[in-house]
Amino acid sequence: MGETTAVRVEGRLLKLSNLGKVLYRETGFTKAEVIDYYSRVAPVLLPRLAGRPATLRRYPDGVDGPSFFEKNVPRHAPEWVRTVRIATPGSVKGNEYADFVVVEDLPTLVWVANLAALELHVPQWTVGPRGGKRSPDLLVFDLDPGAPATVVECCRVAELVRVELERDGLAVFAKTSGSKGMQLYAPVEVSSPERTAVYAKGVAVRLAEAHPELVVSTMAKAARPGKVLIDWSQNNPAKTTVAAYSLRARAVPSVSTPVSWDEVGACARPEELVFTAEDVLERVTHGGDLFADLPDDPRRLPG
Template identity: 55%
Template sequence: MSPTGSAGDVHVDVEGRTLKLSNLQKVLYPATGTTKGEVLDYYARIAPVLLPHLAGRPVTRIRWPHGVQTMSFFEKNVPAGTPSWVRTAEVPTTGSRGPSRHGDTLVFPIVEDLATLMWMVNLAALELHVHQWTVDEGGEPLGADRLVVDLDPGEPAGLHECCQVALHAREALSARGLDARPVTSGSKGLHLYADLSSYLPSEEVTSVAKEVAEELAEAHGSTVTATMTKAKRRGKVFIDWSQNAGSKTTIAPYSLRGRDRPTVATPVTWAEVEAGAEDELGLDQFGMADVLRRVDDQGDLFATD
């Protein structure tokens, strides 16, 4: 990107697209003093590994226009003023399951290039959430191509307990022919992803994830729950199987989180998960600089051959 303009408002050329980036000095993370310009820099630098995991997936954004200490809002449809060159997909509100009862649709952005990513992040879209299904070149939903298991700890349980449960979940998924990859959520927990050999209806994938969750809850009832009721989660790890539903989304790997500090949903190795299971301090959530260093050193741990 080649910027021109004032310190807080610049025009940049991004792969042939001219973008106006505004309020670069605005602090979006007061606890760390992290500015909008630094957030844009992170997303520009992480784009080579982030964009392949957004490709073909409608993106739901959570925006914090005035920083994470203030109100945020979800945005699914593309906003007014969206550049004409931004690729979009009009899909049923029920996601990949076919037309909704009332024929309602949503017009999502599809983020597959740096210019679209920078345009989106300039709108203070700190969190990028995606479905487990993709769309084809014409914007038609193809079905789910992966399964996700969200390990969400109820206090006082934390990432340490999530790592322990992740090892059980890895076995349960492996028994079903699914090879799981771990990603710290950037919040409190851990996500496990498993690629599918073909596109499947979201209901079918949800059923498998729920089966895994209930199996582990039965086998490890003192530490695991498959019940969504928050009152029953205290001290346990909730295995959220519902994020495989056609209408649900999960934070994208390498996306920032809108928490006190700029943590990132970070792909990790199973050796790191095992260390986290052994030691309460064995694994922690990662920040922007950590993730950029990890990618420089290890490449994209979420990539598949």
């Protein structure tokens, strides 16, 4: 066992371990700095996690070591951590359900950060106070560039998607993935859980047909070099997407960062849309939360 430090967070006693362990070797970013980032970004991150069963991607030996996705809450979780049991049909492990963590307060966020859960992934739907699964409240498009395409090409595709969605009366919000691509979100109301995927696929197919030199809508790797995949399948209720303000397990502590449409339009070089933990804290301090209005004014999808 490594050295532990006891801290009290909003009245909860937590034991933090191995705070000096370097989790991002290239920059020397330690577990203490991961916990510090998540603690300081919590006011804008927690609203993105609230009510959403979280899948944790843990890197106990840092980003250069092995990682694993964790859906089931660890057995040693404090009793005050909120969990919700969700059916997991088709689970690769054959499990009928999993007990997910719901990260909606600072003590829970610090606790998962101490597990070296660098990446926090959530679905596009929430659960109610008793754990009942609600219909999707977000429409998402995951824009994934095929080399040599980069986030610059993703920005051009994002603008095309925005036009399509705004034509249908939707408000569209953009963020970097913190890796190579981008995600776009729109708050929605739907009559059935499948509706968002059907709508998103229609948009992706239309844009791939209209802009075959830039856009693909199928997963086939052979079709993707130099183009941007509009991955509409992230709307499957069984899938998750990295949360806004989550760290990513890259060489540096990059963050999935909300960006303005002015930044999307102006992007000419990939490095313009790379933001580290320190950058994001600075952006939030001076520019606020660009996703603050995301839950407002959901619109019913047409069709």
